[in-house]
Amino acid sequence: MHDISEYPSIEADVIVVGAGFAGITAARELKMAGKSVALLEARSRLGGRSLSKPLGDGKVAELGCEFYGQAGTISHRAAQSVGIKTAKVYDTGYRLIDDGGTMRPWKGMAPKVSAATLLDFGQAALRIERMRREVPQDAPWEAPHATRWDSETMWSWTQRNVRTKGGRALMRLMIEAGMAAAPADVSLLHVLNYSNGTGGFRAMTQITGGTLENRFVGGSHNLAMTLAKTVDDETYLNAEVRSITHSGEHVRVRGAGFEAVGRWVVMAVPVPLAGRIEYDPPLPEHRDHVSQRMTMGAAIKYLALYDEPFWRAEGFTGHVISHSSPVRATVDSSPPDGTPGVLTGFVTGPPARQVAKLPAGERRALVLRELERFFGPRAGKPYDLLEQNWMAEPYTRGCYHAYAPPGLYTEYGPALKQPVGRIHWAGAESVPHEFGSMSGAIYSGRRVATEIIGRETGEDPGRPLVTQKTAVPVEEPTR
Numbered sequence: 425m426h427d428i429s430e431y432p433s434i435e436a437d438v439i440v441v442g443a444g445f446a447g448i449t450a451a452r453e454l455k456m457a458g459k460s461v462a463l464l465e466a467r468s469r470l471g472g473r474s475l476s477k478p479l480g481d482g483k484v485a486e487l488g489c490e491f492y493g494q495a496g497t498i499s500h501r502a503a504q505s506v507g508i509k510t511a512k513v514y515d516t517g518y519r520l521i522d523d524g525g526t527m528r529p530w531k532g533m534a535p536k537v538s539a540a541t542l543l544d545f546g547q548a549a550l551r552i553e554r555m556r557r558e559v560p561q562d563a564p565w566e567a568p569h570a571t572r573w574d575s576e577t578m579w580s581w582t583q584r585n586v587r588t589k590g591g592r593a594l595m596r597l598m599i600e601a602g603m604a605a606a607p608a609d610v611s612l613l614h615v616l617n618y619s620n621g622t623g624g625f626r627a628m629t630q631i632t633g634g635t636l637e638n639r640f641v642g643g644s645h646n647l648a649m650t651l652a653k654t655v656d657d658e659t660y661l662n663a664e665v666r667s668i669t670h671s672g673e674h675v676r677v678r679g680a681g682f683e684a685v686g687r688w689v690v691m692a693v694p695v696p697l698a699g700r701i702e703y704d705p706p707l708p709e710h711r712d713h714v715s716q717r718m719t720m721g722a723a724i725k726y727l728a729l730y731d732e733p734f735w736r737a738e739g740f741t742g743h744v745i746s747h748s749s750p751v752r753a754t755v756d757s758s759p760p761d762g763t764p765g766v767l768t769g770f771v772t773g774p775p776a777r778q779v780a781k782l783p784a785g786e787r788r789a790l791v792l793r794e795l796e797r798f799f800g801p802r803a804g805k806p807y808d809l810l811e812q813n814w815m816a817e818p819y820t821r822g823c824y825h826a827y828a829p830p831g832l833y834t835e836y837g838p839a840l841k842q843p844v845g846r847i848h849w850a851g852a853e854s855v856p857h858e859f860g861s862m863s864g865a866i867y868s869g870r871r872v873a874t875e876i877i878g879r880e881t882g883e884d885p886g887r888p889l890v891t892q893k894t895a896v897p898v899e900e901p902t903r
């Protein structure tokens with residue numbers, strides 16, 4: 425890895441902007457296919473939305489992305505290809521639902537809420553399951569009822585289809601905890617597509633059988649770093665890209681004190697941030713509108729560290745869901761050997777926007793108070809409480825991912841990944857497949873490499889790239 429300050433002028437076949445999972449994968453695939461690449465990263469570290477804090481003995485607390493669902497997803501296969509082990513998230517015992525201030529333990533399929541709420545929510549969730557199956561993974565805008573589903577928000581659909589107060593609160597919780605967005609901001613079609621990527625609507629917030637089921641031993645940041653080893657010599661840090669000139673046969677990518685010239689550029693930064701870069705000639709209006717209208721979600725991740733995961737001995741999994749607390753969910757994120765005890769708290773959606781405005785001391789007191797309410801006095805006294813506010817990060821500006829408001833998919837969907845001249849778009853938000861996830865990001869990096877190789881060789885750009893040396897398997901995703 426290099427510091428860009430020592431390399432004012434770079435030349436490569438492909439300039440890749442952004443070294444998260446998408447950019448790292450694109451650079452790897454292109455290098456393995458024989459292209460010269462330069463991977464430009466604004467931060468002084470790699471990995472983008474993956475970030476870990478070491479806890480000693482190779483253990484980590486994960487401040488960014490962490491979980492994946494079924495074995496066989498793209499991120500799981502990527503980890504296997506570089507020898508990174510995976511572990512199940514602890515899910516033994518009682519989960520808790522915070523039902524308007526009352527903590528109710530539950531096991532099995534459904535949380536312990538009133539029969540009317542359960543029936544109401546269950547029927548709505550079933551309807552969503554049926555609708556999402558009609559949404560094609562590659563092109564949600566081609567779903568039979570795409571226009572109708574993309575003309576309303578998740579909130580308006582809930583108002584019409586969910587009758588009870590409790591049922592509506594649960595629907596809101598699903599979107600706020602599962603997507604870090606407000607139901608009133610998100611297109612119904614987007615929710616359907618997103619839940620296709622998570623293996624189902626209910627799976628969005630579940631551990632066993634859901635997207636929170638598995639983790640990478642050593643953390644997802646370790647996975648990103650391991651994948652990036654292949655392009656270590658091609659990576660430049662502290663390289664914030666500010667402008668791209670893309671006329672003629674070349675692209676010129678510039679930042680403070682450097683210029684990188686190539687034949688192609690891969691933009692692998694979050695969609696809203698891609699819109700802040702200056703393009704010459706300017707981007708066509710459809711692409712510009714995509715970056716104007718996509719919004720990053722709102723989430724602050726808290727990690728409370730204890731000598732041991734004391735909640736396990738008391739019969740709890742550590743998993744809480746709450747529609748009344750700003751801490752919308754907690755998960756037991758302790759390392760696989762259970763030491764130290766780590767409780768992850770997610771403050772997401774509208775509460776995250778409010779909590780972020782509080783002074784640091786008040787935020788901390790609020791989160792500890794809520795943990796204590798969930799798990800008793802010991803939970804309020806961790807030996808450390810880590811906080812990561814992704815909305816405040818200049819090179820991310822929110823998480824877990826961007827979301828689509830009504831109209832975006834049906835009006836501009838294909839523009840998410842359609843190249844503009846020599847600019848190709850990667851990133852977790854550039855693919856409907858496993859949208860917004862580590863897997864989606866890796867998938868997009870491979871797709872973009874395929875596109876560029878296809879254009880260079882004049883072959884069909886849609887054909888998957890298969891090289892002998894490709895380390896990440898290239899089959900289509902399984903969910």
Ligand SMILES: Cc1cc2nc3c(=O)[nH]c(=O)nc-3n(C[C@H](O)[C@H](O)[C@H](O)COP(=O)(O)OP(=O)(O)OC[C@H]3O[C@@H](n4cnc5c(N)ncnc54)[C@H](O)[C@@H]3O)c2cc1C
Nearest residue numbers: 442444445446466472473489491665823851852860861862
């Ligand atoms: C708290 C949190 C929890 C999450 N949980 C999960 C989870 O459990 N499972 C899951 O699958 N996903 C999860 N996600 C989402 C997942 O992290 C992302 O979808 C994925 O990592 C995105 O990868 P990416 O490469 O597309 O983008 P990023 O990781 O955002 O990478 C983009 C890179 O571009 C760089 N950059 C930005 N602007 C510029 C510029 N102008 N010039 C140069 N470089 C620039 C950034 O610094 C960054 O390194 C979570 C995310 C967060 C933050």
